[in-house]
Amino acid sequence: MPASAVEAKQNLTAEAWAEAALDAIANGGLDAVAVEPLARSLGVTKGSFYWHFANRDALLRAALARWEQAETDDIVARIGPEPDPYARIVKLFKAANASYRAGRLYLAIAAAEDKPVVQAFVRRVSERRMNYLYDCYCALGFAPALARHWARFAYATFMGNLQIGRDTPDLMPTDAEFSEYVKLMIKTLIPRSASAVAGQDHPSFSADPVSSGATGD
Amino acid sequence: MPASAVEAKQNLTAEAWAEAALDAIANGGLDAVAVEPLARSLGVTKGSFYWHFANRDALLRAALARWEQAETDDIVARIGPEPDPYARIVKLFKAANASYRAGRLYLAIAAAEDKPVVQAFVRRVSERRMNYLYDCYCALGFAPALARHWARFAYATFMGNLQIGRDTPDLMPTDAEFSEYVKLMIKTLIPRSASAVAGQDHPSFSADPVSSGATGD
DNA sequence: GTCTATCCATACGCTTGCGTATGGATCAAG
DNA sequence: CTTGATCCATACGCAAGCGTATGGATAGAC
Structure with a gap:
């Protein structure tokens, strides 16, 4: 009995x-998607693969589609039913640092943007995320031009935090210090004294949405 | 006469x-460092390569060392003789978005941090840059813990801006709008009303160091 | 002019991964 | 029990890239 991963x-x-x-x-980058090694890790041979897929490119497209779907x-499952735009950004920020694998996936896929197949997927996902942020900032009362700047920012x-966490994990704090760090970024990236937003009240702020665990997956 | 690149x-x-x-x-990532294709692009054959290098790994190390050196x-040539910490951060920010190739290089090399050879180089360069920022924030009067947070931020x-510029260049503004964007980030990332810094004067601020061209290489 | 060191070309074997062809195993239908 | 469909194994040819071995070309030393 093979006590393998499968x-x-x-x-x-x-x-x-x-x-x-x-x-x-997520581990070895896009080039790690090789038919024979994958088959080995799954405990089968190429014969299985070429039954399910036409070629390597088909697998790549399927994987990227699955990634885009996820x-x-x-973005809608974790922060969908949240009316307050401030809390939405906060949740998005925490979600971004929540899954280690998701971060590595994003960086690895984006690193292969030269391949035309990948480019379209990365563009769609990135634009969707930034548009989500843009809508949040608009809902906060920012003018479109400013909202675009803040969303991009x-x-x-x-x-960048994804990159730092991957490349120099020593420089990324943990636990309480990490919470402070996130709190600082959120406080900075969601200015309440915006030129357009009036004295609006954010009930989620008094509840301190930042300091409720952000690490782990 | 071969009118090649060489x-x-x-x-x-x-x-x-x-x-x-x-x-x-910078183009195809770390895996694009292949002996025979490189030799072709240089107009020679592998015979030349294995005269200068022992193997592919030696070339990789040489290239990474050259990159680290550059x-x-x-970091010292472009913003070395600048006493004002505020202006130092501004210059660093502009230098980061200055060279397209340097940005692609950084991202491509960092994307291969799984290779142990690369990891050391990426860590050194990243830590050096963040330490530079840390010193700047310390010089601005921030306490060490806060300075670390702001430097990381x-x-x-x-x-992140490097990534956006590479993956979704459409979402990165140009010309005047880009200047506005940079100005916003700098104004946000270098808070002058820090809890620790007193009413200190920054002569470079009145000279508006942001709005003097940041694009191009 | 010969000699030697430097730099490169050519040719070979080796490994890895892609894609194809074909047969074997299993199972459900009839 | 036979048949057909599903899923996978095995074996092959092919291309690309690494590393080695060896010889050729050029230039300066003497």
Whole structure:
């Protein structure tokens, strides 16, 4: 009995292959999506793969589609039913640092933007996220031009924190210090004294939405 | 007469190979550093390469060392003789968005942090840059803990802007709007009403160091 | 002019991964 | 029990890239 990562070599699905491909991307980048190594890690051979997919590119597209779907689900599932735009940004910020794998996936996929297949996926996901932020800032009372700047600013900070957490994890604090860090960024990136927003009250602020655990997956 | 990219096939140097490797990294990522394709692009064959280098890894190390050196030179050459910490951060911000190739290089190299050879280089360069920012914020009067937070914050924004410029260039403004964007970030990332800094005067602020061209290389 | 060091070309074997072809195993239908 | 469909294994040809071995070309030393 092979005590491998795969217990029973029962029938694999195309989704299983796509998920394995995403795992490979999160670890070794896009080039790690190789048919034969993936088959080995799944406990089967290429024969299985070419039954479910036409070629390597088809697997790549399936994996990217699965990724885009997950990212889109995330953005609405985790912070969907939240009316307050301030709390929405806060939740988005926390969600961005929530999943280690999701961050690595994003960076790895974006790093291969030269491949034309990947480019479209990255653009859609990025634009969707920034548009979400843009809407939040608009809802906060910012003028469109300013809202675009703030949305880009905030999104850049998200992405940069992902990079720092991956490349120099020692420089990223944990626990209480991390909470302070996030609080500082949120306080800075969501200015309440905006030139357009009046003395509006944010009930979620008094509840301190920042200091409720942000790490872990 | 071959009107190739290389006019005369005179003697190549190891530095030429390393520079070509960096070009390859900036375009196709670390995996694009392949001996035979590089040799083709240089107008020679593998025979030349294995005269100058022991193997592919040696070239990679040479290229990364060259990159680290260039990054270190940059940080002191472009903003070295600047006493005012505020202006230092401003210059650093502008330098970060100055060279398109440098940004792509940074992202491409960082994307391969799983390779142990690369990891050390990325860590050194990143830590050096963040320490530079940390010193700036300390000089601005911030307490060490806060200075670390602000330095990380600012650095994350740098990196994120690099990503946005690479992945979704449409979402990155140009010309006057870009200037506004940079001005907003700088104004936000260098708070003058810090809890620790007194009524200190920054002569470079009245000179408006932000609005003097930041694009191009 | 010969000699030697430097730099590169050519040719070979080796590995890895892609894609195809074909057969084997399993299971449900009839 | 046979048949067909589903899922996978095995074996092959092919291309690309690494590393090595060896010889050729050029230039300066003497």
